[in-house]
Amino acid sequence: MSATHRRILLVSRPRGAASLDNFRLEEVPVPVVGPGQLLVRHHWLSLDPYMRGRMNDAKSYAPPQPLGEVMIGGTAGEVVVSRHPGFVAGDRVVGMGGWQEYALVDEAGAALLRRVDTSIVPLAAYLGPVGMPGVTAWYGLSMICAPKPGETVVVSAAAGAVGSIVGQLARARGCRAVGIAGGRAKCDYVQGELGFDACIDYKAAPDAAALDAALAAAAPAGIDACFENVGGRCLDAVIGRMNAFGRIALCGLIAGYDGTPVPITNPGPILRARLKVQGFIIFEHQDIWPWAASELAAGVASGRLRYRETVAEGLESAPAAFLGLLRGDNLGKQLVRLA
Amino acid sequence: MSATHRRILLVSRPRGAASLDNFRLEEVPVPVVGPGQLLVRHHWLSLDPYMRGRMNDAKSYAPPQPLGEVMIGGTAGEVVVSRHPGFVAGDRVVGMGGWQEYALVDEAGAALLRRVDTSIVPLAAYLGPVGMPGVTAWYGLSMICAPKPGETVVVSAAAGAVGSIVGQLARARGCRAVGIAGGRAKCDYVQGELGFDACIDYKAAPDAAALDAALAAAAPAGIDACFENVGGRCLDAVIGRMNAFGRIALCGLIAGYDGTPVPITNPGPILRARLKVQGFIIFEHQDIWPWAASELAAGVASGRLRYRETVAEGLESAPAAFLGLLRGDNLGKQLVRLA
Numbered sequence: 001m002s003a004t005h006r007r008i009l010l011v012s013r014p015r016g017a018a019s020l021d022n023f024r025l026e027e028v029p030v031p032v033v034g035p036g037q038l039l040v041r042h043h044w045l046s047l048d049p050y051m052r053g054r055m056n057d058a059k060s061y062a063p064p065q066p067l068g069e070v071m072i073g074g075t076a077g078e079v080v081v082s083r084h085p086g087f088v089a090g091d092r093v094v095g096m097g098g099w100q101e102y103a104l105v106d107e108a109g110a111a112l113l114r115r116v117d118t119s120i121v122p123l124a125a126y127l128g129p130v131g132m133p134g135v136t137a138w139y140g141l142s143m144i145c146a147p148k149p150g151e152t153v154v155v156s157a158a159a160g161a162v163g164s165i166v167g168q169l170a171r172a173r174g175c176r177a178v179g180i181a182g183g184r185a186k187c188d189y190v191q192g193e194l195g196f197d198a199c200i201d202y203k204a205a206p207d208a209a210a211l212d213a214a215l216a217a218a219a220p221a222g223i224d225a226c227f228e229n230v231g232g233r234c235l236d237a238v239i240g241r242m243n244a245f246g247r248i249a250l251c252g253l254i255a256g257y258d259g260t261p262v263p264i265t266n267p268g269p270i271l272r273a274r275l276k277v278q279g280f281i282i283f284e285h286q287d288i289w290p291w292a293a294s295e296l297a298a299g300v301a302s303g304r305l306r307y308r309e310t311v312a313e314g315l316e317s318a319p320a321a322f323l324g325l326l327r328g329d330n331l332g333k334q335l336v337r338l339a
Numbered sequence: 340m341s342a343t344h345r346r347i348l349l350v351s352r353p354r355g356a357a358s359l360d361n362f363r364l365e366e367v368p369v370p371v372v373g374p375g376q377l378l379v380r381h382h383w384l385s386l387d388p389y390m391r392g393r394m395n396d397a398k399s400y401a402p403p404q405p406l407g408e409v410m411i412g413g414t415a416g417e418v419v420v421s422r423h424p425g426f427v428a429g430d431r432v433v434g435m436g437g438w439q440e441y442a443l444v445d446e447a448g449a450a451l452l453r454r455v456d457t458s459i460v461p462l463a464a465y466l467g468p469v470g471m472p473g474v475t476a477w478y479g480l481s482m483i484c485a486p487k488p489g490e491t492v493v494v495s496a497a498a499g500a501v502g503s504i505v506g507q508l509a510r511a512r513g514c515r516a517v518g519i520a521g522g523r524a525k526c527d528y529v530q531g532e533l534g535f536d537a538c539i540d541y542k543a544a545p546d547a548a549a550l551d552a553a554l555a556a557a558a559p560a561g562i563d564a565c566f567e568n569v570g571g572r573c574l575d576a577v578i579g580r581m582n583a584f585g586r587i588a589l590c591g592l593i594a595g596y597d598g599t600p601v602p603i604t605n606p607g608p609i610l611r612a613r614l615k616v617q618g619f620i621i622f623e624h625q626d627i628w629p630w631a632a633s634e635l636a637a638g639v640a641s642g643r644l645r646y647r648e649t650v651a652e653g654l655e656s657a658p659a660a661f662l663g664l665l666r667g668d669n670l671g672k673q674l675v676r677l678a
Binding site for chain 1: 399
């Protein structure tokens with residue numbers, strides 16, 4: 001074990017787009033493990049769009065990320081020292097260890113640390129299809145979209161960690177799965193490798209009419225449910241093609257994360273088509289976690305549920321990789337390899 | 340009985356705002372009653388915002404009002420001739436007789452005609468607090484807003500036929516009722532006569548900041564549920580002050596009925612506050628009608644549930660009264676007296 005380790009703090013809040021200078025990398029001593037504590041060496045850091053929201057000093061479902069502290073983040077790693085009765089060195093664990101190479105976990109933190117079985121599912125998958133993104137997909141699809149076999153489900157950011165699972169689960173439930181993604185390569189992946197019935201490249205649809213025509217072709221029977229990660233003009237187009245009593249699970253609005261809110265241009269169909277639009281935050285639904293995770297783990301273990309990872313190497317690459325995630329540079333789950 | 344009667348047809352579709360020349364008054368013979376049919380003399384015609392939507396040739400929950408035919412509309416009147424076994428002359432009935440002085444009702448139509456008891460509730464009330472507007476209020480409040488005692492409920496168009504009932508039902512359920520209405524007179528009525536806890540005059544709040552400040556003062560604990568009839572900047576302001584897990588029943592979007600859709604400027608809180616926004620159309624919820632109507636009738640009969648009517652005299656006044664309704668000229672239920 002090295003005597004020092006590295007961590008990344010949030011040091012300023014973005015005005016508009018987030019930038020590299022909002023973060024600072026520093027090297028500090030590896031913490032000493034006291035009674036009841038344990039030390040985790042992080043192998044993987046998860047980068048996720050919700051982090052952008054925490055960078056703002058705004059009212060939200062969670063308090064803002066404090067300035068001068070280690071950035072919040074999901075991590076997967078290995079217990080290297082334990083003075084806690086519930087863990088031993090060598091345990092593989094997943095938690096919210098933050099943007100750093102090691103994390104000291106106390107009694108309270110240990111209650112939130114989850115020991116995972118890496119014999120059937122690789123450790124990193126617990127940050128992706130079997131972790132928060134997968135459970136998010138499972139919850140929004142199952143509990144809000146609640147599609148019946150034969151219905152059409154649209155998901156935006158379809159090549160991302162969440163969207164890629166939404167469409168595959170929708171297919172497994174007998175639905176027509178239509179993705180929306182940015183660029184030909186992502187759409188080829190979504191349709192060719194993940195098996196969606198169709199995928200729309202919104203970058204190839206320059207205006208509302210082109211996007212509407214693409215949706216009409218991809219969803220000829222209209223749209224019964226939408227799992228929304230993006231907002232903006234893609235959501236506008238979807239709302240215009242929703243069938244009566246359609247459901248929209250609002251999971252993310254990444255189009256508006258950089259400052260200026262992105263409107264819903266025409267809410268009329270929410271009324272006329274009697275839609276339900278519902279926001280959710282997966283951290284509030286711990287009750288369904290084991291249930292969802294076991295279905296997801298079985299899918300990953302059997303190979304039925306496919307996923308990809310975009311891996312940045314080393315903690316120092318995290319800020320740039322995070323900005324890339326917000327721009328949509330990644331395919332599948334964006335990870336940072338720390339060990 | 341006069342040998343002729345008058346009726347109003349839709350003869351053109353609005354471009355932008357509806358106008359008087361979209362309608363044409365004509366005089367035609369009173370229909371002859373055939374076997375199995377009955378003739379109703381209309382005493383009251385109901386004018387309602389949904390009619391504006393039917394004037395457009397747009398996809399909606401119902402087909403557009405055909406050109407050259409009698410405008411759709413709820414009516415209350417008296418059976419004057421019956422050759423139908425289920426009705427006798429003198430029966431007071433409520434139905435969808437349209438903008439005309441008499442309506443010939445055939446076998447199929449008779450199944451949709453409702454005989455009403457005018458001994459405890461006046462006939463016109465079956466078009467207002469005990470009819471479609473009242474049941475609309477009851478459904479959206481009870482089934483979508485579903486407020487718990489102590490919660491704060493906001494309703495727009497609070498002096499209107501629907502809004503006025505929403506707030507009173509919310510008060511009866513132990514909630515804080517906050518209205519939004521246009522003009523001091525309406526707000527005085529809503530607060531002073533209907534007993535809402537507060538009412539905001541949006542015309543006195545020229546911009547978003549002023550509207551937000553007024554809402555903050557009227558709903559100091561935030562907003563748990565909203566019954567929305569209007570859309571636009573009032574809805575924007577409400578969304579910004581919704582508490583976690585708030586519910587928005589989308590009943591109308593009158594701000595956008597004249598053409599240009601009115602956006603939801605900042606949908607971010609729908610996600611961050613995990614809101615549910617749900618549109619509904621009361622005609623699809625016949626199952627709750629008797630249940631709701633009996634609570635409403637008891638409220639009206641006892642005087643606990645207050646309401647007002649704005650009455651236009653004579654069928655010829657219907658088009659102008661309807662345009663006035665869309666502008667918000669009315670207080671309470673807009674009716675046309677036909678007999």
